[in-house]
Amino acid sequence: MLFLLDLTNQFHGGLIMISEAKKYFTLYGNVQIVDGFERCLIVDTYREKFFLIPKSLSRFLKRHKNRLVQDVYKMYSQIESQIVDEYFIFLKDNDLIHFSINRDHIKNFISMPLTFAHYGAIINSIIELNSFENFETICSFIFDLNAINCSHLQIIFQSKLTKSELDFIANKFDNTEFRSIEIYFEYTKSNADFEWQEFFIKFKRISLIIMFCSPDDKILYFLDGHCIVNYLVQPSGKPISCGRVSTAYFQANTSLFTESQHHNTCLNRKISIDINGDIKNCPSMAKSYGNIRDTKLIDVVNNPEFQKVWHIKKDEIAKCRDCEFRHICTDCRAYIENPEDQYSAPLKCGYNPYTCEWEEWSTNPLKQQAIDYYGMREIV
Amino acid sequence: MINIFTEENEQTVYLICKWLESKSEDYNLIFPDSIDFNVFVSKKKKAFAKGLTWSDFGSDLFWYRRGALNLIAGLVENSDLDQLEKSHAIIEYDTLEYYLNWLIKSGRNFGTFGNAELNRLQTFDIAMDNKLQTPNYIVTNSKSDVWDFMRIHQKIIVKSIANGMFELHGSHLYTTLTKLFSQNDFKKLPDKFFPSLFVEYINKDFEIRIFYLAGSFYSCAIMSQANKRTKLDFRNYDLENPNRYAPYKIPRFLETKLKKIINYFQLKTCSIDMIVRDTGEYIFLEINPVGQFTFIGHPCNYYLEKELADQLIISKFIR
Numbered sequence A: 001m002l003f004l005l006d007l008t009n010q011f012h013g014g015l016i017m018i019s020e021a022k023k024y025f026t027l028y029g030n031v032q033i034v035d036g037f038e039r040c041l042i043v044d045t046y047r048e049k050f051f052l053i054p055k056s057l058s059r060f061l062k063r064h065k066n067r068l069v070q071d072v073y074k075m076y077s078q079i080e081s082q083i084v085d086e087y088f089i090f091l092k093d094n095d096l097i098h099f100s101i102n103r104d105h106i107k108n109f110i111s112m113p114l115t116f117a118h119y120g121a122i123i124n125s126i127i128e129l130n131s132f133e134n135f136e137t138i139c140s141f142i143f144d145l146n147a148i149n150c151s152h153l154q155i156i157f158q159s160k161l162t163k164s165e166l167d168f169i170a171n172k173f174d175n176t177e178f179r180s181i182e183i184y185f186e187y188t189k190s191n192a193d194f195e196w197q198e199f200f201i202k203f204k205r206i207s208l209i210i211m212f213c214s215p216d217d218k219i220l221y222f223l224d225g226h227c228i229v230n231y232l233v234q235p236s237g238k239p240i241s242c243g244r245v246s247t248a249y250f251q252a253n254t255s256l257f258t259e260s261q262h263h264n265t266c267l268n269r270k271i272s273i274d275i276n277g278d279i280k281n282c283p284s285m286a287k288s289y290g291n292i293r294d295t296k297l298i299d300v301v302n303n304p305e306f307q308k309v310w311h312i313k314k315d316e317i318a319k320c321r322d323c324e325f326r327h328i329c330t331d332c333r334a335y336i337e338n339p340e341d342q343y344s345a346p347l348k349c350g351y352n353p354y355t356c357e358w359e360e361w362s363t364n365p366l367k368q369q370a371i372d373y374y375g376m377r378e379i380v
Numbered sequence B: 001m002i003n004i005f006t007e008e009n010e011q012t013v014y015l016i017c018k019w020l021e022s023k024s025e026d027y028n029l030i031f032p033d034s035i036d037f038n039v040f041v042s043k044k045k046k047a048f049a050k051g052l053t054w055s056d057f058g059s060d061l062f063w064y065r066r067g068a069l070n071l072i073a074g075l076v077e078n079s080d081l082d083q084l085e086k087s088h089a090i091i092e093y094d095t096l097e098y099y100l101n102w103l104i105k106s107g108r109n110f111g112t113f114g115n116a117e118l119n120r121l122q123t124f125d126i127a128m129d130n131k132l133q134t135p136n137y138i139v140t141n142s143k144s145d146v147w148d149f150m151r152i153h154q155k156i157i158v159k160s161i162a163n164g165m166f167e168l169h170g171s172h173l174y175t176t177l178t179k180l181f182s183q184n185d186f187k188k189l190p191d192k193f194f195p196s197l198f199v200e201y202i203n204k205d206f207e208i209r210i211f212y213l214a215g216s217f218y219s220c221a222i223m224s225q226a227n228k229r230t231k232l233d234f235r236n237y238d239l240e241n242p243n244r245y246a247p248y249k250i251p252r253f254l255e256t257k258l259k260k261i262i263n264y265f266q267l268k269t270c271s272i273d274m275i276v277r278d279t280g281e282y283i284f285l286e287i288n289p290v291g292q293f294t295f296i297g298h299p300c301n302y303y304l305e306k307e308l309a310d311q312l313i314i315s316k317f318i319r
């Protein structure tokens, strides 16, 4: 049985693919299909796009790829061939399949290897600080992160920063090799007239500045959009997307897609330091692996216990394993539906892959216990 | 110690170095056009230093990636030597460079200066010797030959005989390098002119860029002609839609032929450009020992920089 795509509802008449009838077809190798419980997703990692498709199209592709187009049509009734038309047109218009009269060439379009590797022992780091006074205490730790080729650094101040303090921080890391440094702090009026353009030109490592407690929500872009200043009304310095799952945070890129096949897509090769100096997988998680006062970075990084959560894959997590979005979705292990069970679904996800509906997660009756457990009543 | 000759800010080398670091391998980046170097040759010691780090031509690995070995150009140019003295200095230097090149070649190396540029015409000959299809071409300095060539081939292009422009990326590679030779161009041509290379223009179904590394081929198909839209009402994002790059596996018979050319030129690594026609032909265009490859490795998830770093490490131990 074939089902119409919901995105196309036009009638085309049979065999619209006449020009390709005598050609073979295949999916490009960097276009991947993810099967969900009720429907499926096509992920084009090259163009970083994704498309929801019915299960029947996923089966159709698996069954018929590498076949001659006209042979495919022969297997369906007249009525069904209109749907086959829809499928081909959709696939062709989005440049997801290749046609060729040469069968050998078609077979040479191999699937992309799904391996994931990174040269950094740590890829992401998050450092929370009470105030600028504590900044010096974590500097050597940050240089250690740089030495093991950590790519991204977030520094979150739960306080205000003056201009000269911000300059001081940025300057400190100018000779590091972080690919991006993000700095979060509380808005103050005196920062309103800051010359951001100059700041970003001067400090090439800094890519994002976030000021919470701002009078209004506002985003400013600099240097062709490579650098961003984001003013947020929200009262806390916690990254706003932290743990939340919504279509807005989905990313259809090769890196996340392949990492997701093997690792946890939030915590893999991530390290963080909370305001007490405790070294953790994520600042919102309870377990500490030592304090920066007396623990070496490299010892934590190499600790198998610390690495355990890196390997919790979406394919193993309840609900997510049935979800078509699982390889473009960032996980969260800090807030989960059943805090006793490491493999339970992220708490802040309202998606239901069995009904294909998005619901508000915070009012879901089944999640109330976990919400209470994390003491999240007010911030919800 | 792994010595890499390269240009400053070369992203590919940067990534390779990161992979070397992840395996705790020592490396030495040498920018051949800087003067921060020392050379020492005696009966017993033949060595090269950047700063305080000495690398022995006999035992350390050298890899030439990019940049001309141009160690004294600055010294000579900025000196107050007269013209004659300058040219003598350059001859002295060239001779030393020849020797250094030979030292690298006979020691552990992953490609050296001599390999950087292959001769296009010679490459065509070697490709044909190995039964690879190549485009038809002529090198001539006479208008009447061009006329004859144009009568056989509907479209022809002019190409430089030398290699020259390596910096071009991806699908722009040929379109920028080669120029369609029109009737109008022909009219303007004098009867005799500087010898030039004319190549038949070949209709392609797609192109492939192949990266060769230590026995393995990593290929990427580049769809130069994007699929024509079958529906008019679809969102019009064609303009920002780049050509599709997709992982591809070249057939065995082609690998075998290409390996023969690669062995002929004694290359450890190189990039090869080919045209593919639906009728089944693979047409050899060119081979570039120092070509860029990050732009094909990324869309196909091949981790070529990592593979290359691994090969450098292995090469430390083989001659």
Ligand code: SF4
Pocket (backbone or CB within 6 Å): A245, A314, A319, A320, A321, A323, A324, A325, A326, A327, A329, A330, A331, A345, A346, A349, A350, A351, A352, A353
């Ligand atoms: S169910 Fe899991 S994979 Fe699906 S959207 Fe929610 S968190 Fe992401």
